[in-house]
Amino acid sequence: MFSKSSEIKGEIMTLEELEKRHRELSARVDENFEEIEKVADESMRVAEVAEKTPTIIKDLNREFESITKLTSTDVAFLFVATAMQIVRQYLLTQFPERMDDQEAAKGTKGHNEEHSDRKHRYYKPSVEEIICNPVPFDANRGADGALSGGGKMGHRVTALGHDPVIGLAVGTCNIATSTLTTNKLQSYHIFTDQDKRDAFRNKASTIKIFEESGDKILNQGMEGKIIMGTSLVKEIIHLKSDIHTKHSLPLPAVSMIDGKLASKLASYGLDMSNVASVTKQATMSILINTIIAMIHGLFAPEEMSGDLYEVRTRRILSYSNVIASSSNLIYVGANLAGGNESALKSLDIGGLIVTCYRVATDSKFIQAAKQEFIEKKYFEQIRGEAE
Incomplete structure (x- = not known):
């Protein structure tokens, strides 16, 4: 039997307080049992899910x-x-039909009838001369071996103006200065011979070609800019007219590495047309x-x-x-x-x-x-x- 008071943990508690504490402890025990049951039920459920994993997947x-x-x-x-x-x-x-050079040129938008009539002003052709004359890097008369090493593709490999990427710079500068630059970076002046055809004349300075082209843009006012712009357009038109010809154009930059390799790759179908x-x-x-x-x-x-x-x-x-x-x-x-x-x-x-x-x-x-x-x-x- 409890007395009116008891000493618990150094405290004097009444009977009513002890009964209250007992009820609280009992409630906590019940709650803990409920939690344990929930954990057990959840563990069983997870175990069942794990067991059925192959079927669930x-x-x-x-x-x-x-x-x-x-x-x-x-x-x-x-x-x-x-x-x-x-x-x-x-x-x-579909892959286009391959044409010869003349037929392809006629079918290219922007192409005009051209004839050689150069005035032989070193590095300084006029706009009219640029428009009316063929691109200088198509010349082969009097080359004397300067364009050798191109295999079946010939000057399409050895004249850098025909490179689909490098030609946009080199070919444009060649047109603007009436010159031809080879894949060995040797350059030549191109002139009109007695038969009114483009021909090699004498060596030109490759560095000076770029210097003169830069000078036209920077120091020769609107006329110089028109010359360079016209040359670029003519270069693009020429590349476009050549791309679907029988010999097409070489892959970009390969010509500068090895002209024969560029030609050999083209013989396997690796040219710009394809x-x-x-x-x-x-x-x-x-x-x-x-x-x-x-x-x-x-x-x-x-x-x-x-x-x-x-x-x-x-x-x-x-x-x-x-x-x-x-x-x-x-x-x-x-x-x-x-x-x-x-x-x-x-x-x-x-x-x-x-x-x-x-x-x-x-x-x-x-x-x-x-x-x-x-x-x-x-x-x-x-x-x-x-x-």
């Missing part, structure tokens, strides 16, 4: 595929994208993919996350590119087997490169999106947030 994988599978609208986009790629392959980006055609194919293929992706993005449901919808977009692009490239390879292969070599001009190399890139990158994106989706859903089940 399969279910989530099926859910992902169900959410990201192509709808009827997506299939319509797929057909349109495939059709656009096929139309591009056969109507817009590079330009493949680049055009790839660029237009990418453009079509971009347009389809942008328009398809406008149809995204509000309740669907961006990454999951993008999976559908990327599937459309990958499938359409694969179908178009496969059909192109089958068409070209069948025609070649039948002896129709002209079908090679329809070979969509640029599109095939884009297709390989899309398949690799889109597959990687889809796999990453699937992994993120499954992990998120799985951990929701682990945390007990999923129904």
Whole structure:
């Protein structure tokens, strides 16, 4: 029996206070037991989830595929994208027919009838002379070996004015000074011979060619700027007229390293005509993919996350590119087997490169999106947030 008071921990407590303390301790014990039961139940639930992990992953994988599978609208986009790629392959980006130099020049916008009538002013031709005369780096009369080493491509390799990139600088300065600079950086004055054709005269200073060109821009007022501007336009027109000729143009800068190598690469098909055609194919293929992706993005449901919808977009692009490239390879292969070599001009190399890139990158994106989706859903089940 308790007395009216007891001493607990040095304190005198009444019977009522002891009973209150007892009730509080009992309540805490009950709460602790409830927490223990909750922890035990949660541990059992998590254990069950862990035990069913393979099944859960399969279910989530099926859910992902169900959410990201192509709808009827997506299939319509797929057909349109495939059709656009096929139309591009056969109507817009075929390899062009190779022409001879004269025929190509006539078909180039901005090209004028030209004849050699140079006034022999060293480094200082007039604007009229620049416009009416051929580009000086097409001269080969009297070269006396200066243009040797170009192989089958000849002066297209050894005259730097024909380099698709370096020529924009060197060729422009050659035109502005009536000179020719070789891939060995040797320069020559070009003059009009008795037959009214361009010919080599004597050596010129390569440094002075650039000095004179710079002086026209900086110190010769508007006339000098017009001369340089006209020379640049003439250089661009000339490169454009040469690019799809039978010998085309060498790859940029290779001529300066090794003229024979540039010519050999061209004999294997690595010239600027083919590079330009493949680049055009790839660029237009990418453009079509971009347009389809942008328009398809406008149809995204509000309740669907961006990454999951993008999976559908990327599937459309990958499938359409694969179908178009496969059909192109089958068409070209069948025609070649039948002896129709002209079908090679329809070979969509640029599109095939884009297709390989899309398949690799889109597959990687889809796999990453699937992994993120499954992990998120799985951990929701682990945390007990999923129904």
